[in-house]
Structure formats: C-alpha cells, structure tokens
Amino acid sequence: MNRKLSLGVRIAMYGALTALAVIWLYPLALAVYKSVSVGGWNNYLVVLNHDAFNYWLAIGNSFLMAGSSAVIIVVISSLAGYAFSKMEFRGRKAIYNLLLACLAVPVASVITPLFFTINNLGLRDSYAGVIIPLVSFNVLMMLLIMKNHFDSIPDELIEAATLDGSGRFGTWWRILMPLSGSTLATVGVLAFIYSWNEYLLPTLLLRSPELFPVTQAISLLQSDRMSQEQISQLYAGLILMTIPSVIVYLASQRYLQSGVTAGAVKS
Amino acid sequence: MNSALRRFGAYLYILPIVVLAGFLIYYAIGFSAFASLTDWNGLTRMNFIGFGNYVELVGDPTFWIALRNNLVFLVATILIQAVLGLLVAVIAKERLPGSNIFKAIFFLPIAMAPAIIATVFKYMLEANYGTLNESLRALGIIGPDVVIQWLGKDLGLWSIILINVFQWMGFSMMIYYAALMAIPEDVYEAAMLDGAGWWRRLVSVTVPLLRGTTGVLIILGIVGSLKTFDIVWLTTGGGPGVSTHFLSTFLYQARSDREAGYASAIGVVILLIAFVLSMLQMRAGYREGSRR
Numbered sequence: 149m150n151r152k153l154s155l156g157v158r159i160a161m162y163g164a165l166t167a168l169a170v171i172w173l174y175p176l177a178l179a180v181y182k183s184v185s186v187g188g189w190n191n192y193l194v195v196l197n198h199d200a201f202n203y204w205l206a207i208g209n210s211f212l213m214a215g216s217s218a219v220i221i222v223v224i225s226s227l228a229g230y231a232f233s234k235m236e237f238r239g240r241k242a243i244y245n246l247l248l249a250c251l252a253v254p255v256a257s258v259i260t261p262l263f264f265t266i267n268n269l270g271l272r273d274s275y276a277g278v279i280i281p282l283v284s285f286n287v288l289m290m291l292l293i294m295k296n297h298f299d300s301i302p303d304e305l306i307e308a309a310t311l312d313g314s315g316r317f318g319t320w321w322r323i324l325m326p327l328s329g330s331t332l333a334t335v336g337v338l339a340f341i342y343s344w345n346e347y348l349l350p351t352l353l354l355r356s357p358e359l360f361p362v363t364q365a366i367s368l369l370q371s372d373r374m375s376q377e378q379i380s381q382l383y384a385g386l387i388l389m390t391i392p393s394v395i396v397y398l399a400s401q402r403y404l405q406s407g408v409t410a411g412a413v414k415s
Numbered sequence: 416m417n418s419a420l421r422r423f424g425a426y427l428y429i430l431p432i433v434v435l436a437g438f439l440i441y442y443a444i445g446f447s448a449f450a451s452l453t454d455w456n457g458l459t460r461m462n463f464i465g466f467g468n469y470v471e472l473v474g475d476p477t478f479w480i481a482l483r484n485n486l487v488f489l490v491a492t493i494l495i496q497a498v499l500g501l502l503v504a505v506i507a508k509e510r511l512p513g514s515n516i517f518k519a520i521f522f523l524p525i526a527m528a529p530a531i532i533a534t535v536f537k538y539m540l541e542a543n544y545g546t547l548n549e550s551l552r553a554l555g556i557i558g559p560d561v562v563i564q565w566l567g568k569d570l571g572l573w574s575i576i577l578i579n580v581f582q583w584m585g586f587s588m589m590i591y592y593a594a595l596m597a598i599p600e601d602v603y604e605a606a607m608l609d610g611a612g613w614w615r616r617l618v619s620v621t622v623p624l625l626r627g628t629t630g631v632l633i634i635l636g637i638v639g640s641l642k643t644f645d646i647v648w649l650t651t652g653g654g655p656g657v658s659t660h661f662l663s664t665f666l667y668q669a670r671s672d673r674e675a676g677y678a679s680a681i682g683v684v685i686l687l688i689a690f691v692l693s694m695l696q697m698r699a700g701y702r703e704g705s706r707r
Binding site for chain 2: 173178264
C-alpha cells in the first residue's frame, strides 16, 4: 500500500495492535511466570521425572497418532481429490456432496455409537482406535482443499500424460504429486495440528495412561487438592507440552495460514 | 471392456475415503437415530421406547440451558471475533513495519491445543488463588477479600466465550486479511478521489465488499459452536450445577451416566441443527459463486 497515512493514524494503529497483543501475550507470559513462581526452574525437572506423568511418552504418543493420521489423510485425500476432480464415473457429484455434507458433523454428536463401534472392533484403548476416527473426522476438509487444488490444474496436462502412455496411477504419482508440493504440505500440517489438538476422541477411547497423548496427559498432573508448588509444576508441564506445537507452528506457519484460509474461503 | 474396467477403477481411488469417513460417519448417524428411540444403556439393555427420549428432552431444563448457552456463545464469539479480526486485518493490510509479528502473535493460539489453553485459563481464573483475582487485588481494583467467581454461575459462560475469542480471533483475522488482499486497489482510489478518508473507506467500501467473507465466518462460527467441547469440559465441566453446559457436554454427561439412548437423542438434535445450517452454507456458497 502506498497510500500515505498521517502520523496520528499510524500511532492509533500501533496503539490498537499493541493493546491487543498485550492481552494476547498475557496468558502465555503468565503461564511461564507461574511455572517458576514456586519451586523455580526445578519444576521443569520435576515434571520431566514425574511418577504418574511421562512427558516423552505423551509427546511420542501424540506424534504417533497425529503423524499417522496426517500421513493417511494426505494419501487418501489426494487420491480421492484426484478422482473427484479428473475422472468420470457414475455418482461422482452425488458421492462428493454426500461426503462433504459430513463436514458439519461434530464428533461430540456421535460419540455414543462411535465408542460402541470402536469397542466392538476390539480397538478400544489402542492407537488404531483413535487414529481411525481422527482420519474420519479430519479428512473431509482436506478432501475439499485437495479437490479445489486439482481443479486448478488444467485437464490438458492429464491428457498429454495419458497420450504419452502414462496410466492413471502413474499420472497421479509422477505428474500431479510433484506439482502439488505446497498443497500437500498445507493438508499435512493442518491434519497434523488438528489431530495433535484433539481431546475428545482420546478421552473417549483411551484408558491406559501409557497411551495418552499430551491433551489427555494433562489430567495426570492434576488432582483435587493441589498445592501451590504442584500448580507451578502443572504450568511447567503445560509449557513443555506446548513447545512441540509451537515448533511445528513456526516451521510451517506459511502452510498453516494458507491451509486455514483455503478451507474457509473456497468452501 | 477396457473402458468399463477404467470406469470401475475410478472407484478404487475414492474407496478409502468412502469407507473410513463416509461409511463410518453415516453409520454412526444412523446408529444414533436408531438408539435415540430406545432406552439403551450403552451396554446390553436396548428396548424400543418410541419418541420417549425426545419427549423427556423437551421437558428437561438442562437441555434448554445448554441450547441457550450455545446460542449466546455463538452470537458473542462470532461478533467479537469478527470485529477484532477485521480491525487487525485492516491495520495489517497497511503493511506497517512489524505488522507480520502482530499477525503471528494473534494466530499462534490456533496452533495450540484447546485442552492446554483451557487448563491455563482454568487456573488463571480460579476464584481464590487464581492469578487474575490476585492481580486485581494487588492492583487495588478489587478489595483484598473480594472473590470474583470467573467460572461461576453468572460469569462462567462469558469466561468460556473469552477463551474461545483468545483461541480463534486469529482465524477471523486471517480470513479477512486474505479477502482484503483480493479487493482491487482502484476501488479505493475511486473512493479517495471522492474525498473519502480512512474511516469512511473502511465503513463504506471495505465492510460491504467483505459481506461474503463475513457470511462464511458466521456459518463456520455456528458449526464451531456445536463442536465446542474441550474449553467447556476442562474449565467449568458444565457447572456449577448445570449452568454452563453446552449441548456437547450435556451429551457427554448423559453418556457417562449410562443414558446412551438419551445421549443419542441429544446427538440427533445437534445433527439436525448442523444439517440445517450446512444446507444454508451450501446455498450461500452457490450464491457467492454465481455473483463472481
């Protein structure tokens, strides 16, 4: 923008942004302060060597579940997005609309049958029992993003590849995938963060603390009557558990931001 | 023969998503609809009782409290997030030095788990030893013996609303920012030739042009309100009493109490609301599409 803004307008703008930023940073700064207010930095060591709460295990569990669901989501949404965008088959539009109609279905509304089904499949209290519904409830948004992306790739490219003797799967793998790097990254990062942040599904389906992801493992640091020192330790644990998400965020900010807008603007 | 095989082959590409997402979700919906007509306890007992659960639901005061809370929550969060998000987006669009840092700060909570944010706020807002009341006492804003029940009956819902604003304002900001960048610059130049100042351009040019984006945010906010669970369950747990229950936590509570049939009826009501609203979203989407 090259419009000249007066000094007064500039000051007002910085003032508004700074005031909001202070409000937004307050809870974060406070959490850091509280984590050392009673017991000092030692609290972090206490949390890392806790009896009931195993930090590295919780992080590992989150990485395993969020990572697996992100990989599965990227693969199946890019395959299906390719088919819905570039192939002709009976019921294409109907199936696509039926799938997207599920975008608005909240997990909470179907937890009763979901629990029953996962239990009957023998997958309750297992990684797979959480990964499957994580994929189910996150993949449809990613299908929307993938299909919109493939729609923007000209059909001529597919036709040319077919004339060169490329099969349908070969076209997907050798032509479309290399052209889709940033969309695949967007979908992968978004799926990972959404799965990492999920609380309801693991809480519903897991019982063994050694399987708990970070969102659920927070409960292991809490009890009914907590001393000030234990509360400080809880804050230290919360900060330790946030660090991986912040690293993922900083490393993938561009994809995350474009993913969030892609899912909303073109729906 | 070859083309028939090719046509059949296309279904293989959509098979995983149809089975994992479509089949599972529709099965769960069908199961809910069926179970809502029974006295299922989640394990073995399952007798058909017709619309008994729905009759009970309509007469249950907790249902109406939860519905009202969902409604207040969605109106308040959509409004506050839209106003703040638009404000930041409009300022960020001027490309002042450092505006990217501000954008990153407001967007950061989206990458953080609601469960963690909710827990931080729960201890911050706790009435007796919580940091907010301690700070207010230290600053002399409230008396040394005053205890404000931030998570109590009266303020609990508003605290939950503020936690949601903290987490999701950056989302509205990004969406508005993306839409602002798509507005052609000559629209503003024309307005400036007419002598419109900064504020005037915002109110008479920017806001009307963003109507479609605001519509999208409203629909997403409504759906998001139905999905809200963690920040309620982990702060107030629906209490004190049932005063801060949302439809989702009300359902979770009913399920935990082994009233699976009743919980399924609540689920069906949530689904009906979600379904009606997603139809509205599709219609709004088509209208947007035809305008372009």
